[in-house]
Amino acid sequence: MTGHEDVYVVGAARTVFGRFDGEDNDLAEEAVRGALADAGITWSDVQFAVGGTNGETKPDNLVARLGLTGLPFVTVKNGCATGGVALMTARNGLIADGAEIACVVGYDNHARGAFNASPSRYGIGDWYGETGMMVTTSYFALKIQRYLHEHGIDPRTLGYAAEKAFSYASDHPYAWRRKPVTVDEAMDADLINDPLTRFMFCSPDAGAVSLVLARGPRAFDMCDRPVRLASVALRGRRPGSFEVFSTWLSPGERTSPSIDAAKAAFSAAGISPADVQVAQLQDTDSGAEIMHLAETGLVEHGAQTAGYLDGDYLVDGRLPVNTDGGLLANGEPVGASGLRQVHEVVRQLQGRADGQQVPGGPTVGFTHVYGAPGISACTVLTTEGR
Amino acid sequence: MAVRIVDETLFASTDPPTLRGSRCEACGAHVFPAIGSCPMCAGVDVAPVALPDHGVVWSWTTQHFAPKPPFRTDGFEPFSIGYVDLGPVIVEGWLVGRTQWTIGEPVRLVLAHAWTDDGEAVHTFAFEPGDAQ
Ligand SMILES: [Zn+2]
Numbered sequence: 001m002t003g004h005e006d007v008y009v010v011g012a013a014r015t016v017f018g019r020f021d022g023e024d025n026d027l028a029e030e031a032v033r034g035a036l037a038d039a040g041i042t043w044s045d046v047q048f049a050v051g052g053t054n055g056e057t058k059p060d061n062l063v064a065r066l067g068l069t070g071l072p073f074v075t076v077k078n079g080c081a082t083g084g085v086a087l088m089t090a091r092n093g094l095i096a097d098g099a100e101i102a103c104v105v106g107y108d109n110h111a112r113g114a115f116n117a118s119p120s121r122y123g124i125g126d127w128y129g130e131t132g133m134m135v136t137t138s139y140f141a142l143k144i145q146r147y148l149h150e151h152g153i154d155p156r157t158l159g160y161a162a163e164k165a166f167s168y169a170s171d172h173p174y175a176w177r178r179k180p181v182t183v184d185e186a187m188d189a190d191l192i193n194d195p196l197t198r199f200m201f202c203s204p205d206a207g208a209v210s211l212v213l214a215r216g217p218r219a220f221d222m223c224d225r226p227v228r229l230a231s232v233a234l235r236g237r238r239p240g241s242f243e244v245f246s247t248w249l250s251p252g253e254r255t256s257p258s259i260d261a262a263k264a265a266f267s268a269a270g271i272s273p274a275d276v277q278v279a280q281l282q283d284t285d286s287g288a289e290i291m292h293l294a295e296t297g298l299v300e301h302g303a304q305t306a307g308y309l310d311g312d313y314l315v316d317g318r319l320p321v322n323t324d325g326g327l328l329a330n331g332e333p334v335g336a337s338g339l340r341q342v343h344e345v346v347r348q349l350q351g352r353a354d355g356q357q358v359p360g361g362p363t364v365g366f367t368h369v370y371g372a373p374g375i376s377a378c379t380v381l382t383t384e385g386r
Numbered sequence: 387m388a389v390r391i392v393d394e395t396l397f398a399s400t401d402p403p404t405l406r407g408s409r410c411e412a413c414g415a416h417v418f419p420a421i422g423s424c425p426m427c428a429g430v431d432v433a434p435v436a437l438p439d440h441g442v443v444w445s446w447t448t449q450h451f452a453p454k455p456p457f458r459t460d461g462f463e464p465f466s467i468g469y470v471d472l473g474p475v476i477v478e479g480w481l482v483g484r485t486q487w488t489i490g491e492p493v494r495l496v497l498a499h500a501w502t503d504d505g506e507a508v509h510t511f512a513f514e515p516g517d518a519q
Contacts, residue, residue: 119456125419127393129456131500131510132449133478138467141447142478146469149445149489193447194486239415239426248407248418249444249469249476250426 007091008219008226009381011039011212012343017330018176020109020206024057027208028107029065031336035103035210039222046212047099049073052086052106053335059105072097080282080371081234082106083209083338088232088377090213101222102213108333110204122245122373137201137285139244141193144287146242148195151302153290155195160308161286162186162199162328168315169325172355176205177329186286200286205331209339211346225350227365230271230380233264237374244372258282261376262296262368269380273297277362278348279319280341282370283326293321296368296378315356323348324355338369342379349383392500392510395419398436403497403511407475409435416475439495440516441472446487458501458508468493470513480512492516 013034015027028051036042043066051059051073060073074093078085083106090102117136119129128134148155163183169175181199189197219226237243240255266273279298283289293299298319299307307313313321324330324344327337345365347353365381391400396419398406408420411433415426418437423430446468452459466481470493481487482498494516497509 125393125395126456127396127510129453130458130508131392131480132453132457132459132465133467134456135449135453138447138449142445142467142469145447146445146489191448191450193449195447247478248416249478250415251471251474251476 003216005095006216007094007213007229008216008223009211009229009342009346010214010219010223010226011035011041012346013038014174014209014340014343015207016174017207017333017340018205024053024055024107024109025062025065027109027206028059028062028105031107031208031210032062032066032103032105035212039212041101041212041222043067044069046101046103047071048090048093048097048102050076050086050090050093050102050104052076052078052082053108054079054082055108055335062105078375079373080284080332080334081338081369081375081377082335083340083342084232084369084377084379085234087211087229087339087342087379088234091229091232094213094215100215100218103210104213104339105208105210106335106339107208108335109206110333117245124245124247128245128247134245136244137193137196140201140285140287141196143242144285144291145195147287147291153302154305156183156187157290157305157308158195158200158286159183159186160305161283161289164308164313165283165322165326165328168323168356169329172324174354175325175329176331177325196285196287200328202284202327202332205333207330207333207336207340209336209343211339211342225383227346227349228382228384230382231265231268232377232379233261233268234375234377235261235264241374243374256295257374257376258292258295258368258370261378265378265380266297269382271364271380271382275364276319276366278323278345278358278365279321280326280345280367281321282368283322283328284332286328288370289322289326292368292370296366315358320358323353323358338367338377341367341369342381345381349381388506390503390506390508392508396511398434400497402439403495404439405437405477405495405511407435407437408432418475418477437475437477438472441470441493441513443481443487443489443491443493444469444471444476445489446481448485458503460502468513480510482512483514
């Protein structure tokens, strides 16, 4: 029985990800109009909106294109977790403000190449950038190098993850990098940062995703197959986490905001990681997917390799993961990335996946974003009846 | 050639090189570079401390492409970066002398040439292979 406090996704749309020459707002508008059409409503029906981007445009100014309806429009900017935070803000807004229908949009249009961060924005001296340590790819490499060592994981697992991502993407019409890559090709490609090659990193690119949310029971009037946002949880780093641009780490137990956010999301939803039938995990690099499989509680530390070899993470496996190709194949328009994950899981649970469809009518999905400077947002999505 | 240290505040001493961190009086946590509060316990009673100059490689990678500015170099060659476990704290820094490393191998703190700036050699801290102590 659905209650008034329950929030559902009743519309979802995304753009093709990749390089984009137009204005950021063109992307955002395309996604919003797509989501509104998917929900069968117009902008005038939306009572609360949230927009997320890490670029220079102001999401709340989208009303100049969509319509000056006077609705409250909140802007969020939380790095790689922007999409997750935008979704959480919309959910909270619906519940707190008594609105029935909310719209969320996330978008970005990044320049080519690795993200270039300024030390002072992270509270670090100029020396860190001048000596070449302010580099995101070296962070990912340092983190997975240690993780592989601690858990005795075969580095070839990095190649399995890359092969899987591009295999899914080759069937997904909205993915950016859709050419299949074999494990050998991934392993033998140019090293970016040991042990990671160029097929094992995602790149910044462009894209937008939008979702329409509605409260039950209104959601069931609007949509044949609404997907319940059973929980969304956001957590920051605690002592012992290993984050990008860390000049030092504490010895001892390692923690992670991903562990905490996943635990909180599963607990709030009353669902166990073992119940998940389709998952989207932050795979900024191949290693991140491997670590996040375990940090979210979906797979035991050290058991990831067997999962790849046994086909567990493929569409007909035990736990299909990153079924749209993930970040590796979609790239990372930061503001859109977390909502892309939700979009994919919603479509899977509705039985209308854009790419490979998980068979058997999956009813429980999970998404996980993670990013600088140590934040993670997770959602649990379900298809419970009215 | 005249020598300049990339950032004097990183060092308790430069001859021999010793890094300057801070230690929390309340929980004992060590941080590098030194800061005025403790992120581990949220305490504010912290004091500067000289960090050990020997440790072991905790993780490593080799940078195979030239970072974007503000990276400074006299000519890019792949170089290694690692986290070195000094005991009370794990510190990120250059690993010099090779481009392949093993987790757990002993290293020691040195000064290394980073780039040349207007006829002045700029040195930074780095770790090179060395015996455990
Ligand atoms: Zn403390």
